[in-house]
Amino acid sequence: MTVTRFAPSPTGYLHIGGLRTALFSWLAAKNKGGMFHLRIEDTDLSRNSDEALAAIIEAFEWVGLDYDGEAVYQSKRFDLYGEYIDRLLAEGKAYRCYMSKEELDALREEQMARKERPRYDGRYRDFDGTPPEGVEPVIRIKAPQSGMIEFDDGVKGKISIAATEVDDFIIARSDGTPTYNFVVAIDDALMGLTDVIRGDDHLYNTPKQIVVYEALGFTLPRFYHVAMINNEEGKKLSKRDGATDVMDYKKQGFLPEALLNFLVRLGWSHGDQEIFSLEEMVKLFDPNNLNKSASSYNLDKLLWLNAHYIKNTPHAKLAELLHDFGVDIHGHDKLEILLDATTQRAKTIAELAAQVRLIIERPAAFNEKSAKKAFKGDAVQMLEGFAAMLQGWEKELHLPCDYHAVLEKFVADNEIGFGKIGQPLRVSLLGDMTGSGLDEIMAIIGLGETLERIAKAVEYIGTLGSESEVAVEQIIEVK
RNA sequence: GGCCCCAUCGUCUAGCGGUUAGGAUCCCAGGUUUUCAUCCUGGUUACCGGAGUUCGAGUCUCCGUGGGGUCACCA
Numbered sequence: 331m332t333v334t335r336f337a338p339s340p341t342g343y344l345h346i347g348g349l350r351t352a353l354f355s356w357l358a359a360k361n362k363g364g365m366f367h368l369r370i371e372d373t374d375l376s377r378n379s380d381e382a383l384a385a386i387i388e389a390f391e392w393v394g395l396d397y398d399g400e401a402v403y404q405s406k407r408f409d410l411y412g413e414y415i416d417r418l419l420a421e422g423k424a425y426r427c428y429m430s431k432e433e434l435d436a437l438r439e440e441q442m443a444r445k446e447r448p449r450y451d452g453r454y455r456d457f458d459g460t461p462p463e464g465v466e467p468v469i470r471i472k473a474p475q476s477g478m479i480e481f482d483d484g485v486k487g488k489i490s491i492a493a494t495e496v497d498d499f500i501i502a503r504s505d506g507t508p509t510y511n512f513v514v515a516i517d518d519a520l521m522g523l524t525d526v527i528r529g530d531d532h533l534y535n536t537p538k539q540i541v542v543y544e545a546l547g548f549t550l551p552r553f554y555h556v557a558m559i560n561n562e563e564g565k566k567l568s569k570r571d572g573a574t575d576v577m578d579y580k581k582q583g584f585l586p587e588a589l590l591n592f593l594v595r596l597g598w599s600h601g602d603q604e605i606f607s608l609e610e611m612v613k614l615f616d617p618n619n620l621n622k623s624a625s626s627y628n629l630d631k632l633l634w635l636n637a638h639y640i641k642n643t644p645h646a647k648l649a650e651l652l653h654d655f656g657v658d659i660h661g662h663d664k665l666e667i668l669l670d671a672t673t674q675r676a677k678t679i680a681e682l683a684a685q686v687r688l689i690i691e692r693p694a695a696f697n698e699k700s701a702k703k704a705f706k707g708d709a710v711q712m713l714e715g716f717a718a719m720l721q722g723w724e725k726e727l728h729l730p731c732d733y734h735a736v737l738e739k740f741v742a743d744n745e746i747g748f749g750k751i752g753q754p755l756r757v758s759l760l761g762d763m764t765g766s767g768l769d770e771i772m773a774i775i776g777l778g779e780t781l782e783r784i785a786k787a788v789e790y791i792g793t794l795g796s797e798s799e800v801a802v803e804q805i806i807e808v809k
Numbered sequence: 810g811g812c813c814c815c816a817u818c819g820u821c822u823a824g825c826g827g828u829u830a831g832g833a834u835c836c837c838a839g840g841u842u843u844u845c846a847u848c849c850u851g852g853u854u855a856c857c858g859g860a861g862u863u864c865g866a867g868u869c870u871c872c873g874u875g876g877g878g879u880c881a882c883c884a
Contacts, residue, residue, distance in 0.1 A: 338884090341883085341884075371884060374884070376883095377884080434882085438881095442810090445810060447812075447880065448881095449880080468882055483814095486815085489813075489814080490813095491812070491813065492812080495812055495880085500881085502882085503882040504882060510883070511884090514884090529878095530813095530814070530815090530878065531877095531878055531879075532884095533879075534878075535879090557814085557815075560876095560877085562819095564820095565877095566877075592821090595821060595822075595833090597822095598822095599821085599822055599823070601832085602822090602831075604833050604834090622816090623816060623877095624814095624815070624876085624878095625821065626819095627821095628820045628835085630820075630834055631833075631834050631835085674846055674847040675845070675846040676846090685846095700844095704844095741843095747843080748843040749843050752844070753844070756843080756845095762844095763844055766845085766846085767842085767844090768843075
């Protein structure tokens with residue numbers, strides 16, 4: 331059975347790069363009907379925070395990734411790691427090193443001065459004399475001193491590193507707590523991991539972990555080192571690049587399915603397909619098809635995907651999401667028409683909220699340019715005439731097509747083009763020249779509100795006086 | 810600097826020795842639309858460089874160049 335995991339350290343929020351590797355691991359497990367575990371890497375007691383942990387779990391919930399069983403906390407397994415340390419010590423595969431931090435630093439500086447690679451020199455590897463006073467030893471593992479450490483990476487292919495590149499690294503600090511590469515190897519093995527999918531910044535940890543696997547006689551999982559996500563300039567993605575926190579995407583009005591779809595296509599593809607539901611991803615995903623090269627974050631594509639998913643989200647769900655953006659349209663009698671109209675011009679839920687607000691709230695002001703253009707000439711007569719026709723209309727005014735009939739009759743009766751009434755009416759209703767169809771807008775806000783907005787516009791035009799005439803003439807001249 | 814990894818349109822990618830190098834996004838043009846947007850149609854843009862292997866190389870090999878990662882008692 332395929333078993334994978336995501337193993338974040340609770341030192342901050344969940345990064346989108348982290349979410350992508352989590353997604354890959356989750357998909358790899360689900361594709362095979364396997365298990366996906368969450369493990370919290372909190373062995374460095376001084377750097378953990380509960381808020382960070384909560385943030386990670388919140389992000390997981392938001393995007394809908396679940397994990398099997400309980401989350402594993404490494405901080406609660408120190409006894410277990412201790413047993414393995416004792417075992418290695420007893421078997422002579424690890425040893426106490428009495429070198430102080432200061433001595434180590436000095437050694438490192440010397441090596442750097444000689445342009446050598448800084449590494450531990452193994453001075454206590456075979457030490458059996460009397461240990462120096464007053465030094466709490468660290469525990470180091472005996473790494474092979476010659477030959478190659480090799481493994482077949484599921485993404486990168488064969489990786490081989492000279493054993494001399496790996497020194498006798500520390501597996502337990504002087505305070506007795508175990509270190510990262512040691513506990514990762516133990517937990518990955520004990521949790522039955524078959525496939526380890528992680529960022530390729532871990533590529534160099536793998537040989538160290540292999541040393542632990544071999545010392546303890548564990549069987550190796552298959553490793554997949556996924557290339558990083560860069561920013562739009564091709565540099566490493568950092569906080570400077572804006573939204574790297576997964577939850578920021580929620581705040582900005584992105585849908586989790588859009589974010590997941592975006593992330594899965596960074597480094598993975600299935601022919602020419604661009605849109606993947608979670609079910610399709612599960613069905614099609616194979617970590618062995620992962621791309622070797624790094625990819626760049628591209629906001630345009632995310633936005634495009636988000637717009638797509640907004641158009642395909644049920645209206646009831648959209649109404650719910652709009653709530654977080656200060657728009658409450660629950661129970662609105664024209665909810666369907668309203669969302670059909672606005673959904674076409676929104677790339678995020680935040681934009682959708684703005685579009686909805688534009689319609690359901692009376693315009694606070696008229697856009698100056700639009701007003702000048704639309705309210706010139708006989709706009710007042712047009713608006714008043716149209717208002718009169720609406721008031722005298724004998725059939726029902728309920729659906730967009732009802733209003734459309736009025737508009738058509740008005741245009742026909744007056745022998746004018748659509749724009750003649752359309753433009754001033756649009757600015758009257760929305761305050762600007764862009765936006766949804768007039769029929770829809772009127773149907774959504776209803777007859778009373780339509781008449782009120784027209785009246786307000788007429789009133790506004792009245793206040794412009796001769797000034798606007800001049801402005802209009804100027805516009806005509808420019809043309 | 811040592812070691813490791815990577816390299817197709819601006820971006821995400823398809824390609825797995827023989828293709829007019831395909832799709833998506835972006836951008837531009839046209840159509841639909843009273844407007845904007847959506848939608849539809851069309852268009853511009855790519856195999857990092859150099860050797861080699863081969864009848865034939867984006868695809869294989871080597872070198873170069875560029876980019877990235879990593880070198881902790883962090884994870």
